[in-house]
Amino acid sequence: MSExxxxxxREKFPRLRERMRWAGMPELAxxxxxxxxxxxxxxxxxxxxxxxxxxxxxxxxAEELGKEFAAAGHRVMSQTVxxxxxxxxxxxxxxxxxxxxxxxxxxxTFLDLIARQAEATGVPLLLMNSPATRADSLALLEKxxxxxxxxxxxxxxxxxxxKLDPETFLPVSWPENPALEWCPPGHGDLYSAFxxxxxxxxxxxxxxxxxxxSNADNLGAGLDPAILGYFVERRVPFMxxxxxxxxxxxxxxxxxxxxxxxxxxxxxxxxxxxxELEAFQDFHRYRYFNTNSLWLDLEVLDRRLKNRDxxxxxxxxxxxxxxxxxxxxxxxxxQLETAMGSAIEVxxxxxxxxxxxxxxxxxxxxxxxxxxxxxxxxxxxxFTVRLAAGAVPVVRLDPEFYRLVDDFESCFPDGPPSLAACxxxxxxxxxxFAREISLRGEVKLVNPGSETxxxxxxxEIEGG
Numbered sequence: 001m002s003e004x005x006x007x008x009x010r011e012k013f014p015r016l017r018e019r020m021r022w023a024g025m026p027e028l029a030x031x032x033x034x035x036x037x038x039x040x041x042x043x044x045x046x047x048x049x050x051x052x053x054x055x056x057x058x059x060x061x062a063e064e065l066g067k068e069f070a071a072a073g074h075r076v077m078s079q080t081v082x083x084x085x086x087x088x089x090x091x092x093x094x095x096x097x098x099x100x101x102x103x104x105x106x107x108x109t110f111l112d113l114i115a116r117q118a119e120a121t122g123v124p125l126l127l128m129n130s131p132a133t134r135a136d137s138l139a140l141l142e143k144x145x146x147x148x149x150x151x152x153x154x155x156x157x158x159x160x161x162x163k164l165d166p167e168t169f170l171p172v173s174w175p176e177n178p179a180l181e182w183c184p185p186g187h188g189d190l191y192s193a194f195x196x197x198x199x200x201x202x203x204x205x206x207x208x209x210x211x212x213x214s215n216a217d218n219l220g221a222g223l224d225p226a227i228l229g230y231f232v233e234r235r236v237p238f239m240x241x242x243x244x245x246x247x248x249x250x251x252x253x254x255x256x257x258x259x260x261x262x263x264x265x266x267x268x269x270x271x272x273x274x275x276e277l278e279a280f281q282d283f284h285r286y287r288y289f290n291t292n293s294l295w296l297d298l299e300v301l302d303r304r305l306k307n308r309d310x311x312x313x314x315x316x317x318x319x320x321x322x323x324x325x326x327x328x329x330x331x332x333x334x335q336l337e338t339a340m341g342s343a344i345e346v347x348x349x350x351x352x353x354x355x356x357x358x359x360x361x362x363x364x365x366x367x368x369x370x371x372x373x374x375x376x377x378x379x380x381x382x383f384t385v386r387l388a389a390g391a392v393p394v395v396r397l398d399p400e401f402y403r404l405v406d407d408f409e410s411c412f413p414d415g416p417p418s419l420a421a422c423x424x425x426x427x428x429x430x431x432x433f434a435r436e437i438s439l440r441g442e443v444k445l446v447n448p449g450s451e452t453x454x455x456x457x458x459x460e461i462e463g464g
Contacts, residue, residue, distance in 0.1 A: 003042065005041040005042050005043070008041055008169075009037070009038060009041050012041075012168075012169060012170055013034060013037055015170055015171060016030075016033060016037060016161075016162055016170075016171060017030055017034075019162050019171050020033065020161070020162075023160065023182070025159055025160065025161075026159075026196040027196075028192045028195060028196045029159040029161070029185075029189075029192055029193075029196060032159075032185070032189075032192050032312075032313075033161050033185070033336070035311055035313045036185075036313075036316050036336045036338070037169075037336065039316050040164075040169065040316070040318065040334075040336060041169065044316055045318060046270070046271050046315065046316040046317050046318045047271055047272070047273045048256075048265075048267045048271045048272065048315070049273055049276065050276050050279050051259075052258065052259055052260070053256040053257060053258060053259060053265065053267065054256065054257050054259055055256065055257070055285050055286050055287065056255050056256060056257050056264065056286075056287065056288060056352070057287075059242065059288065059351075059352055059353060059354045060230070060351070060353045060354065061353070061354045062224070062226065062227050062230075062241075062353050062354060062355045062356070062359075063354075063355075063356055065226040065227070065229070065230050067226075068229070068233075069225075069226045069227075069229035069230045069233060070225045070226040070229055071225075071229065072228075072229030072230075072232055072233050073224070073225030073226055073227070073228035073229030073230075073232070074225050074229075075229075076209070076210060076228065076229075076232050077121065077122065077123060077223075077225065077228070078122075079207060079208050079209040079210055080123050080208065080209070080210040080211065080212065080223070080228060081123055081124045081125075081126055081203060081208050081210070081211045081212075082117070082118050082121070082123050082124065082125050082126065082211075082212055082223055083126045083127075083128065083190075083194075083211050083212065083213040083214075084100075084114055084125070084126070084127050084128070084213075084214060084215070084216045085127075085128050085187055085190070085213070085214070085215050085216055085292075085340075086098060086100050086111075086127040086128060086129050086130075086133055086137055086155075086216040087128060087129060087130035087132075087133055087158050087184060087187075088100075088130075088133070088216070088217070089130075089132055089133065090102065090405075091325065091326070092364075092365065092403075093365065093366055093369075093403065093404060093405045093408075094403070094404030094405050094406060094407075095405060097133070097136050098111075098129075098132075098133035098136055098137050099216070099217060099363075100114070100133070100137060100216040100217065101136055101137065101140060102363075102369075102405065104219065104363060104369065104372060104373065104385070105219070105372065105373060105377070105379050105385055106379055108379075108383075109140065110216055110217060110219065110363075111137060111140050111141065111216070112140070113219055113379075113383045113384075113385065114216060114219075115141055115144040115147060116144075116383040117222055117223070117382060117383045117384060118147055119144065119146050119147065120381075120382045120383055121222075121223045121382075122149070123223060124147070124149060124150055124152060124208075125141075125147050125154065126152070126153075126154065126155060126156065126199065127154060127155040127156075127216070128155070128156060128157075128158055128187075128190060128193060128194070129155045129156070129157055129158070130157065130158055130184060131157060131160075134155060134157065137155070138154060138155065141154055150206060151206075152199065152202060152203070152206075153197075153199065156193055156194060156197035156199050157193065157197070158184050158185075158187075158189050158190075158193045159184070159185060159189050159192065159193050159196075160182040160183065160184055160185070161182065161183060161184075161185045161336060162181060162182060163180075163181055163182065163183050163323060163333040163334065163335055164333060164334040164335075164336070165333065165334075166320065166332055166333065166334050169334070172323055172331075172333050174323050174324070176324075177324065180323055180324050181323075183335045183337075184337075185335075185336060185337055185338060186317060186337030186338045186339055186340075187292070187338075187339060187340045188314045188337065188338025188339050188340045188342060188343070189338070189340075190213065190340045191301065191305065191312060191340070191343065192305070192312075194301075195302070195305050200298060200301070200302060200305075201302070203298055204298055204299065204302060208298060209297065209298055209299060210228065210231070210232065210295065210296065210297060210298065211295070211296040211298055212228070212293070212294075212295055212296075213293070213294045213295075213296060213340070214291075214292060214293040214294070215292050215293075215362060217362050217363045217364065218291070218292070218293065218360060218361060218362045219361050219363075219372070219384060219385035220358055220359045220360050220361035220384055220385055220386055220387075221241075221291070221293045221359055221360070221384070222359075222380075222382055222383075222384035224359075227241070227295070227353065227355070228295070230353070231295045231297075234351070235349075236295070236297070236349065236350065236351045237297045237300040237301075237347040237348070237349055237350060238294070238295070238296060238297070238300070238301075238343060238344060238347035238350040238351075239294065239295040239350065239351045239352065239353055240255070240264075240266070240290055240291075240293075240294055240295075240341055240344050240350075240351075240352045240353070241291045241293040241294070241295075241352075241353055241355045241359065242255050242288035242289060242290055242291060242352050242353070242354055242355070243288065243289060243291055243354070243355055243356070243357050243359070243360050244287055244288060244289075244354070244357070245283035245286065245287060245288065245289045246283060246391075246392075247283065248392065248394060249283060249289045250280075250281035250283060251269055251281070252269070252289045252290070253266050253267060253268040253269065253289060253290045253339065253341065254266075254267055254280070254286040254288060254289050254290070255286070255288040255289070255290060255352055256286060258345070263345050263350075264344050264345065264350060264351070264352055265315075265342070265344060265345040266290055266315075266339060266341045266342045266344055266345075267280070268317060268339055268342075270317050270318070270319055271315065271317060288352065288354065290339075290341040291355065291359065291360045292340070292341060293355075293359065293360075294340065294341065294343075300347065304346065304347065312346065313346070314338035314339070314340075314342045314343055314346065315338065315339075315342045315345070316336065316337075316338065317336075317337040317338060317339060318334055318335070318336060318337075319334070319335040319337055320332050320333070320334060320335075321333060321335060357387060357392065358386040358387045359386075361377060361385050361386065361387065365403070366397060366402050366403060366404075366405065366408040367395040367396060367397050367402075368395070369405075369408070370395050370397065370408075370412070370416055370419075370425075371392065371393050371395050371419060372385060373415070373416045374393075374416040374417065374418065374419040374420070375388060375416075375418050375419065375420045376388055376392070376393050376419040376420050376422070388420055389420070391423065393419045393422045393423060393424065393425060394423065394424045394425070395419075395424075395425045395426075396424075396425070396426045396427070397427050398427055398428050398429060398430070401429065401430040402427070410432070411430065411431065411432050411433060412432075412433050413432070414433070414434055414435035414436075414457075415435065416433075417433050417437040417438060417439050418436075418437070418438040418439065419439060421438075421439075421440040421441070422439040422440055422441065422442075422443060422463075423441060423442050424441075424442040424443070424463075425439055425443050425444075425445075426443070426444045426445070427444075427445045427446075428444075428445070428446045428447065428448075429445075429446060429447030429448060429449070429453065430447055430452045430453065431445050431447050431452070431453045431454075431455060432452050432453070432454045432455065433455050434454070434455055434456055434457040434458075434459070435457050435458075436457055436458045437455055437457070437458070437459045437460075437461070438459070438460045438461070439461050439462075439463070440460070440461070440462040440463065441462050441463040442463040443461055443462075443463035444463065445461075
């Protein structure tokens with residue numbers, strides 16, 4: 001006897017399938033959407049409850065790996081590829097191009113530093129682009145001809161899926177801008193986009209076996225030979241890098257263990273029931289957060305994707321957002337998404353490894369951009385960006401005057417202030433910084449007036 005929702009599926013999914021064909025999406029992308037759409041209609045809300053999980057207490061530590069692992073990593077470097085997620089436009093900071101084209105450190109863009117990291121290690125670089133980021137990103141990489149050491153493209157394109165009406169579960173219509181009727185299906189799309197592009201098969205044919213995956217905006221995530229060596233020597237099929245949570249990481253996804261079988265899993269904020277948010281944010285209980293840096297065994301991934309008896313289905317994330325992200329008052333839609341880190345629960349024997357905070361230096365906002373541009377972070381010889389010393393400075397800039405990159409740049413025309421000895425910086429109102437300004441301790445600057453407050457060159461400010 002069929003379930004009540006199955007009739008609704010038979011009635012509605014052909015509309016989604018036709019939309020996917022119209023958009024030129026491959027069959028694998030449509031098959032993945034079908035899996036998640038079935039879950040939606042069956043009542044899966046994507047939530048993961050406290051009663052089903054428990055904290056992870058101990059993990060292998062990357063800082064304790066011996067030299068033998070580094071040697072093992074160097075031996076397999078020629079079988080390894082570097083993959084960077086590069087689909088983001090940085091619209092939250094007012095950008096209309098790939099965020100990776102933003103200057104981030106010493107006149108280098110994110111993509112410049114990523115290309116130089118790849119050149120320094122000698123491994124091929126692959127970008128997972130979106131249609132909006134592809135042309136500009138590939139144009140920048142033309143000045144790095146050494147990246148194409150094997151006969152492979154430099155990128156593959158993430159899929160897209162229809163946004164859904166929350167009442168009917170049918171594709172939305174938005175004639176004002178039809179492009180906004182679509183969304184990426186989360187970075188969990190990495191696996192199917194990688195396979196449907198044909199690049200996964202090409203890599204295996206050419207003798208590649210391993211991949212290191214990370215976000216383009218995390219310049220601390222370099223290809224570490226010791227971690228690679230550990231991954232290979234321990235024959236791990238999938239490994240997630242995690243770091244220890246602090247108060248600044250309350251909102252990010254955390255690592256947990258499923259009570260039913262003891263397997264590792266990832267819980268994102270959107271998967272937490274509202275009444276359990278306090279427990280989700282307890283960084284003493286859930287000690288580790290996902291840095292979104294992953295290690296993949298490509299042979300295992302290929303077999304897992306081809307396993308018809310066990311579909312490669314990741315935990316569902318249902319996001320509710322305005323159809324036009326620039327208009328909070330726009331009608332709400334459903335976006336069916338997945339997280340690439342949640343694949344930790346679909347690979348038997350998958351592991352997580354604790355890494356130092358210096359391997360995590362993402363830029364999501366202009367707050368992060370100021371910190372990373374400052375001397376609180378340094379550019380290493382291998383072109384990674386690492387925390388110079390101590391803890392990450394907590395920066396909170398007035399969003400009215402600093403959220404958009406153009407406004408932000410006008411407030412720091414001579415570069416960022418020194419934050420190497422600054423624990424916390426909060427700015428309210430518009431404050432413009434001249435050159436060689438140094439901030440120490442916990443600093444709060446307030447400009448209650450409508451005119452810009454200009455700080456003179458060489459100023460030193462010490463807070464509590």
